[in-house]
Structures are given as structure tokens and as C-alpha cells.
Amino acid sequence: MTDTNIPNTREERRAAGKRLRERVSRESHGQWQPDPARDPLAILRAGDQGRLLPLIPLRYERMRENPFAFLRGAAAIMAADLEGVPVPGIPVQACGDCHIGNFGVYRSPEGQTLFDINDFDETLWNVDFTVDVKRLAASVALASLPHGEEKARRAAKALARAYREHMRDLSNLSPLAIWHSRIDLEHEVGRFGDGDLCRRLLAEAETENADGLSRGDAPKLAIAPDEAAPAAWCIADKDRVIFHEGEDGLTQAVEDAAAALLAYPHSLSADRWTLVSRYAQRDVAFKVVGIGSVGLVCAAAVYADADGAPLFLQIKEARPSVIGQHALCPFSIISEGQRVIDGQRVMQAASDPFLGTSFSDKSGRSYYVRQLKNRKLSAVAEILAESGAKAYARLCGTTLARAHARSGDAAMIAGYLGKGSAFDEAIADFAMAYARQSIADHALLLEDFQTQPPNNGAQ
Numbered sequence: 001m002t003d004t005n006i007p008n009t010r011e012e013r014r015a016a017g018k019r020l021r022e023r024v025s026r027e028s029h030g031q032w033q034p035d036p037a038r039d040p041l042a043i044l045r046a047g048d049q050g051r052l053l054p055l056i057p058l059r060y061e062r063m064r065e066n067p068f069a070f071l072r073g074a075a076a077i078m079a080a081d082l083e084g085v086p087v088p089g090i091p092v093q094a095c096g097d098c099h100i101g102n103f104g105v106y107r108s109p110e111g112q113t114l115f116d117i118n119d120f121d122e123t124l125w126n127v128d129f130t131v132d133v134k135r136l137a138a139s140v141a142l143a144s145l146p147h148g149e150e151k152a153r154r155a156a157k158a159l160a161r162a163y164r165e166h167m168r169d170l171s172n173l174s175p176l177a178i179w180h181s182r183i184d185l186e187h188e189v190g191r192f193g194d195g196d197l198c199r200r201l202l203a204e205a206e207t208e209n210a211d212g213l214s215r216g217d218a219p220k221l222a223i224a225p226d227e228a229a230p231a232a233w234c235i236a237d238k239d240r241v242i243f244h245e246g247e248d249g250l251t252q253a254v255e256d257a258a259a260a261l262l263a264y265p266h267s268l269s270a271d272r273w274t275l276v277s278r279y280a281q282r283d284v285a286f287k288v289v290g291i292g293s294v295g296l297v298c299a300a301a302v303y304a305d306a307d308g309a310p311l312f313l314q315i316k317e318a319r320p321s322v323i324g325q326h327a328l329c330p331f332s333i334i335s336e337g338q339r340v341i342d343g344q345r346v347m348q349a350a351s352d353p354f355l356g357t358s359f360s361d362k363s364g365r366s367y368y369v370r371q372l373k374n375r376k377l378s379a380v381a382e383i384l385a386e387s388g389a390k391a392y393a394r395l396c397g398t399t400l401a402r403a404h405a406r407s408g409d410a411a412m413i414a415g416y417l418g419k420g421s422a423f424d425e426a427i428a429d430f431a432m433a434y435a436r437q438s439i440a441d442h443a444l445l446l447e448d449f450q451t452q453p454p455n456n457g458a459q
Helices: 010-022 040-046 053-063 067-073 075-081 129-147 149-170 175-180 185-192 195-205 217-221 250-267 270-276 336-347 380-385 389-405 410-417 422-451
Strands: 091-094 103-107 113-117 124-128 280-287 298-304 310-318 356-359 366-371
Touching (some): 010 410, 040 075, 053 067, 067 422, 075 129, 103 389, 113 389, 124 129, 149 389, 250 356
Antiparallel strands (some): 280 298
């Protein structure tokens, strides 16, 4: 029997996207003003609920470092600021915390060096594509502002243009061709224009061995066993960052994560379970990561086969997405951990084969598990400082377009965006306005800390 449920043609969907401009003009995306009644610090404190108390001061310490660090930890604030802002209503799988620090380099299972989004804690399906674009553009502008407002605006505009142009290119492809498209770093890195810098980036990306591990990760993260006990790996403690024991529930959090890891293989498909079952858990330690995630349960685990070959996994607590209010219509979620790994599989060109979930009946925490690679592009600040802001922004914009096109209607988005620069200019205007707002919010946090420093683990 023939399937008659055939969607509209590419050109019909482009036309439908173009008609959405009548409801929400492209120029309107640049017209953002903060709500006079907004209280960013109250939103931050609301997010402290359920976090591990001893780590909450560290979260704020990291956010106080500079405005960009503040933005990284303030995904919930930006989600609230964008609530009620008119959107065209074209759904995608959104990253949810789409800033330039959440893009990076990793190796695909086939050995390709890829550039992609690499953090999905806040990912959510059925969110308008502009939510991610605006957060990414604001992060580019804020990171570039130390080099001047003109440079910052140009970088934000370059990002929007790259997103728009790559989305149009993708809209000419079949869904299968879009799904298989990738951002190959060796092909893209030449856009930075600095030959020496390009070579350094590629050299950094090549530091993973055949197991997918960075040659520098194992000595820093774990203590290697001796020849008499080749499988006896253990995690090395590092003050305030990696530890096995701590006060006020930290030791119990490590134990909870270790127990959840034992149940994790049951979430895997048969082929992945077969692979993981050849390794045994050797050690688990708490690992403090990021800025917005500080205070959530996160642990690093080292596994080993009988001959001592290591496998590093990370287990992390998953909480409801901060952009939940931006879903275009309600839908059910199996678990928060499942939401995260489903989003990663949809958005990434080549996902981690070890992605899985677990749930702790004891603590009520939902977890997700992935391979610990630490392959973030560590040279972001260097790139921006060496006049690569526009090129890096284009790379991120291109990457986001590819990620969105895997779940969203590329033809409809391309039709809405059009061939001109109206959307690019509006996003640049928004990015500059929000960058300035983030600077003001960061100053507010510094002022609040001076008058009300954290007390007994509470901020």
C-alpha cells in the first residue's frame, strides 16, 4: 500500500516560512527590552534549590569571574528574558544553553575530527529555532566586547549570516543528506585565516588515541595501576574539583552516582551493552564541572578490562530544562536523563556510543551517562584575541544550522530567514543589547556579593 501522507514540497514549505514574516517580522528580533520588574539574582537563587549546598558558593565564585562566565551560568535568566517574545513558531530540537563555550572538537567513532555542540543539559524538543540563535549570538557579542563594540557586532552579525546561509544550503538537500552532513574541522578551520593557529588547533584535536581518549586525560584524571594489578585504576583527587569524600551529602552523592552507574548498562541497546559489559567499574569520584552545573551531582568513573585498558565515563544529574516554558506545545518526557541523550543524538552529527541513562530510587535523581572525553575547543579565548572572532562565529553559526536542520524544517526556516540581511542585522542588534544587559547583571551580582556574601553554603 502506498503512503499518501506526503509533506508539502520544498518550495511550498519555503513559501510557508516566508509568510510567517507577516506574523513576526525578521526586524522584530532586534527589538528587545528588559522587563523593568526582572530580578536576575532571584532567578539564580531559585536555581539553587536541590543543589548540593557545599558547592553553591563555588557556582557563584565562577560566575563572578567576568560577564561571559556570568552568561554561561545564567541560562535560566535568559530563558526568562525571552519568555513572551514573539517567535515565528518553527520547532527544532534546541540546545537550550547555546553559547560558544558549549561548542568543541571531538573524534567521531569513524575517526573524523568534528566540530559540534557538546553540551545538552538543557536540550528540549519543539522550541522555536530563534531561542538558540539569540543565546549564541549574545555569547559571541559578549565574548568579543573587550575588543570593541564594532568588532562584537560584526561577529554577532557574521554568526547570524552563517546560520542563515547554511540553512538555505541545507534546505536544498533531502532529509537523509541533511542527517549525514557534518562539520569537518580540517575543512572548516582554514576560515580562521591564521595558518599557525589552524595548525595548532588541528594538532590539539589529534591528541586522542585509538580508544578515543586524550593522551593528556588519563594521567591528569586517574592513577595508573602497576604491572602486578593492571586493572587497578583509581581516580586522582584534585582539591575542589575531583574528590571521593566531602561534607553535607557529597560523599553520599558519590555513592549515589556509583550505584546509578551499576544500573546504567540496562539502558543500552544490546550491542552497546555487550561492549560495556567487558569493562568493570574500578573507581568513581565526584567531578565539579562547568558553571551552571556546579552543585548538581556529577561523577567521573574509570572502568577497565581484565588487561587494564581503561574506559572513562561521566555520569551527571539531569534536571528539567530551563527553557521548558519555550516549548511550542506540551509533550511528555520519559525522564530528564532520556531527554538529554535523545537531544544529543538528534543534534550531534556523530553521537557518543556510550550514551545511556539511569535513575536512583534512593535519591530520586535522574542521570545520564556519556564517555568522558574533555575535547572542548580550549582555544576559544585565543581565537577571539587573535582576530578570529568573525570566523569562529561563522563556524558556530554554521554548526547550529546543521544541528537544527536535523530536526526542524530547513526549507521553512530558510524561507523565513530569506536571502537578505534583515535577520542578521536584527540578531546583531539583539546580541549587543543582551551583552550589555549581561554586563549589568554581572555587576549586580558583584554588588550583591559585597553586601551579602555567602553564609554556611547558601548564597
